[in-house]
Amino acid sequence: xxxxxxxxxxxxxxxxxxxxxxxxxxxxxxxxxxxxxxxxxxxxxxxxxxxxxxxxxxxxxxxxxxxxxxxxxxxxxxxxxxxxxxxxxxxx
Numbered sequence: 784x785x786x787x788x789x790x791x792x793x794x795x796x797x798x799x800x801x802x803x804x805x806x807x808x809x810x811x812x813x814x815x816x817x818x819x820x821x822x823x824x825x826x827x828x829x830x831x832x833x834x835x836x837x838x839x840x841x842x843x844x845x846x847x848x849x850x851x852x853x854x855x856x857x858x859x860x861x862x863x864x865x866x867x868x869x870x871x872x873x874x875x
């Protein structure tokens with residue numbers, strides 16, 4: 784999740800040099816407020832990293848679920864008759 788602190792509240796800022804294509808720079812200037820390039824880039828990088836982390840977590844959870852699917856199905860098949868018997872006994 785993106786930090787709740789605003790850009791101005793962060794303790795340290797460092798000046799760096801980056802290279803962007805003309806198209807990217809034009810897009811940046813179109814959406815950033817006057818003098819707000821650094822803030823927009825900072826927020827965009829944080830958002831990107833946060834989303835990548837979420838995406839990676841989802842991917843790992845899905846892979847784990849797929850990997851365990853056969854075992855989980857086997858457990859369900861083994862326990863279903865007992866659950867059904869217990870449920871029917873409770874209704875009687």
